[in-house]
Amino acid sequence: MEKKGCYICGKEVLSRNEIGLTKKLIGKDSKYFYCLDCLAENLETDTEFLLAKIEEFKKHGCKLFFSGGTGLISDDDSLKG
Numbered sequence: 001m002e003k004k005g006c007y008i009c010g011k012e013v014l015s016r017n018e019i020g021l022t023k024k025l026i027g028k029d030s031k032y033f034y035c036l037d038c039l040a041e042n043l044e045t046d047t048e049f050l051l052a053k054i055e056e057f058k059k060h061g062c063k064l065f066f067s068g069g070t071g072l073i074s075d076d077d078s079l080k081g
Contacts, residue, residue, distance in 0.1 A: 017065050025053075
């Protein structure tokens, strides 16, 4: 069963981009997700690098990332399934 909050810090609401980045960098079948800060720490990088990667993935049309609204998963249910 997938956890909806950050696996490390417990942040309860993750953005679609945080979930998408976890899937893109950790694995599409990941059952645990990370907020941007915890993912950066886990990957030994900084959040600025991860934000740049999100923009790069969006530019290439990756549908795991959100480009409008608040980006909260409740805004778009297309990640279900």
